[in-house]
Structures are given as structure tokens and as C-alpha cells.
Amino acid sequence: MANEGKTIKVLLSRGDNSNSALKEYEVPAKESQTVLDVVTWIQRNLEPDLSYRFACRVGMCGSCAMTVNGKPRWTCRTHVSKVMDGDNTITIEPLRNMPVIKDLACDLNEFFEKWTKAKGHFIPTKTRDDQVQLISPNEKARREANAGIECINCGVCYASCDVVENDSSYLGPAALNRAWTLVNDVRDGGKIERLKAVTSEGGCQSCHSQQGCTTYCPNTLNPTRSIAGLKKVAAIATLKGEM
Amino acid sequence: MLSIKLYIAQRLTAMLMAPLVLLHLGVMIYAIQGGLTAGEILGRTQGSFFWGLIYGLFVVALSIHAAIGLRVVIYEWLGVTGARLNWITTAIVILLLGLGSKAVYAVVLS
Numbered sequence: 280m281a282n283e284g285k286t287i288k289v290l291l292s293r294g295d296n297s298n299s300a301l302k303e304y305e306v307p308a309k310e311s312q313t314v315l316d317v318v319t320w321i322q323r324n325l326e327p328d329l330s331y332r333f334a335c336r337v338g339m340c341g342s343c344a345m346t347v348n349g350k351p352r353w354t355c356r357t358h359v360s361k362v363m364d365g366d367n368t369i370t371i372e373p374l375r376n377m378p379v380i381k382d383l384a385c386d387l388n389e390f391f392e393k394w395t396k397a398k399g400h401f402i403p404t405k406t407r408d409d410q411v412q413l414i415s416p417n418e419k420a421r422r423e424a425n426a427g428i429e430c431i432n433c434g435v436c437y438a439s440c441d442v443v444e445n446d447s448s449y450l451g452p453a454a455l456n457r458a459w460t461l462v463n464d465v466r467d468g469g470k471i472e473r474l475k476a477v478t479s480e481g482g483c484q485s486c487h488s489q490q491g492c493t494t495y496c497p498n499t500l501n502p503t504r505s506i507a508g509l510k511k512v513a514a515i516a517t518l519k520g521e522m
Numbered sequence: 523m524l525s526i527k528l529y530i531a532q533r534l535t536a537m538l539m540a541p542l543v544l545l546h547l548g549v550m551i552y553a554i555q556g557g558l559t560a561g562e563i564l565g566r567t568q569g570s571f572f573w574g575l576i577y578g579l580f581v582v583a584l585s586i587h588a589a590i591g592l593r594v595v596i597y598e599w600l601g602v603t604g605a606r607l608n609w610i611t612t613a614i615v616i617l618l619l620g621l622g623s624k625a626v627y628a629v630v631l632s
Contacts, residue, residue, distance in 0.1 A: 442598075445598035445599070446523075446597070446598055448523075478525075478526040480523070482526070484524050484525070484526050484528075484529035485524055485594075510529070513526055514526065514529065514530050514533070517526050517527065517530060518530065522526075
């Protein structure tokens with residue numbers, strides 16, 4: 280093994296919102312080691328009371344996002360070797376823009392409340408007695424919806440967004456991206472209500488298109504593009520007097 | 523603290539300003555070819571309905587556009603909200619309209 284006997288220096292955030300500090304740990308280096316592996320090793324071997332979240336470990340559940348060397352990342356799919364800085368150190372902190380419950384675990388309540396505020400739920404127009412609606416995957420609206428549908432709610436975009444940092448009412452990239460997929464879903468019946476929701480205080484019009492969300496989205500989605508789409512559709516609907 | 527109506531107003535004024543800025547830059551490049559004198563500029567603009575309209579539109583569009591932009595900065599950076607933010611935005615519009623109108627009056631009507 281190439282890493283036999285080698286260690287990496289880990290600076291890990293301990294504490295909560297009111298009192299947190301980076302604590303240093305020495306962790307054995309392993310082949311193909313992920314940041315989540317490092318956190319788990321510390322918890323199992325050094326700090327049994329270390330708080331952090333994970334579930335699937337394969338980039339599907341979106342629960343293990345943390346700030347790694349200053350950047351928001353899904354830790355289960357982030358290899359230590361790819362993000363290590365020059366002096367063999369890795370700094371692991373909780374996500375930005377969310378209250379810290381303890382150590383690396385954030386309170387995501389507000390993040391999900393904003394999904395609800397943006398009317399991020401499907402509003403059906405048919406019943407189970409109707410025929411299944413056939414939708415071509417090549418339709419323009421369906422392609423727009425498909426482009427944003429693979430969000431895993433990890434909160435990386437929300438943590439990377441400077442508008443969220445400066446404007447607590449801003450709904451954020453994830454909620455607005457979700458709304459955009461529904462606006463483009465021809466089966467959905469809540470378009471105008473949803474456009475009203477995403478143009479209320481802190482809505483899509485607050486986005487400065489800085490593209491932090493798009494830069495860091497682990498699923499390579501483009502929430503900035505979705506938000507630009509919402510802005511356009513909402514502006515046209517407003518000018519037409521539909522809202 | 524940016525409503526969709528203000529957002530639209532800022533985009534529409536930007537659309538209006540884009541060709542006006544290009545025209546303004548073009549005229550500047552053209553105007554300095556033979557040296558830059560106040561007499562030459564005033565000779566072109568004084569009593570001109572066209573230049574009065576161009577710069578008048580520019581001032582109106584700019585006053586609205588800039589005030590909305592500054593409103594966002596003031597809200598996000600200084601945390602000013604509600605009626606106070608509306609008053610500040612209105613004051614910026616009035617200030618820019620006043621300064622701009624004075625300049626347009628000076629080069630077109632005086």
C-alpha cells in the first residue's frame with residue numbers, strides 16, 4: 280500500500296453557532312479515502328460524540344454535505360487526494376448559511392421551509408381515473424424540467440450562495456430550481472400560484488447570477504439557469520397581467 | 523427587497539440605456555476628432571430637440587435603473603428595509619433626476 284504509515288492532518292470544526300473552534304486530528308491516510316471516511320474515522324476512533332450526518336455514502340441522499348477547505352462539497356464522493364491543500368491538511372467545517380446544531384450537523388429547517396414557500400410540490404390536474412398523459416422527452420418544457428430534476432437536496436448550492444448570506448428572506452437556488460422544474464411540468468396545475476410564490480419577497484428576482492450554486496452543485500445542475508428562466512417567465516406573466 | 527415590478531423596471535431601463543450608451547460613446551469618439559471644446563459640444567446640443575430627447579431619456583432611465591440597483595445594495599449590505607428603504611430609493615431617484623435634468627438643461631436649453 281502506497282499510503283502505509285502515512286497520515287493526514289485534519290482540522291475539524293467542533294462546537295455550535297455560539298462557540299466553535301477548529302480542532303486538529305491525525306488520521307491514517309488510505310487509498311481512495313473520502314472526506315466522509317475521514318470524519319467517520321475520527322468519530323469511531325477519537326471523538327465518539329462528534330456530530331455529523333450521512334446515510335447512503337454513494338451520492339444519492341444529499342445528507343453529508345460539509346465545507347471542505349472552504350468549499351461546500353458532498354463529502355461521500357469527495358476524495359481527500361483531490362481536495363488536500365499543499366501542506367497535507369484538510370479543513371472540515373459545517374455548511375455555510377445555516378445554523379449549526381453541533382460540530383458538522385446543520386439545521387436544515389429553513390432550507391426546506393423555503394422549498395415549501397416556493398411551492399416546490401406537484402399540483403396534479405388529473406385523477407387516477409384519467410388516462411396517463413403521454414409526454415415526449417423531446418418537448419422543450421420537458422427538457423427544461425429534466426435539466427434540473429436530479430437535485431438531491433444536499434444544500435451545497437444554498438451554502439455557496441452569497442445572496443442567501445446577505446438576504447435571509449431569499450429562497451435560494453435549490454427551492455427556485457425545484458419551482459422551475461414544476462413550472463415546466465405540463466401536468467402541473469399550479470403555475471401562476473407558483474410564479475407568485477417565487478416572485479414574492481426574497482424570490483427569483485433577488486438572484487445576482489453569481490453562479491456559486493452552479494459552480495459547486497455536485498450533480499452538475501445549473502440552478503442559475505433555472506432561476507433566469509423563472510425571472511423571464513415571471514416577468515412576462517407580470518407584464519401580461521396574469522399574476 | 524426587490525419586487526418583481528422593480529426587477530422589470532430595472533431590466534427595461536437597462537434595455538433602453540444599452541443603445542443610448544453606445545450612441546453616447548460613439549458621439550464622444552466622433553466629437554473629439556478635431557479636439558474637444560465646449561463650444562463645439564454646445565454648438566451641437568443647444569436648441570436640439572433630438573439631443574434633448576436622447577439625454578432626457580437617458581437621465582430618466584438611469585435614475586430609475588441606478589436607484590433600484592443601489593436599493594438592493596443598501597438592503598443587502600446595510601440591512602435597511604420597509605418604508606425607510608422606499609424613502610431612500612425615492613430620494614436617490616429624485617437626486618439623480620435633478621442632477622441629470624440640470625445637465626440636460628445646461629447643454630440643450632440654456
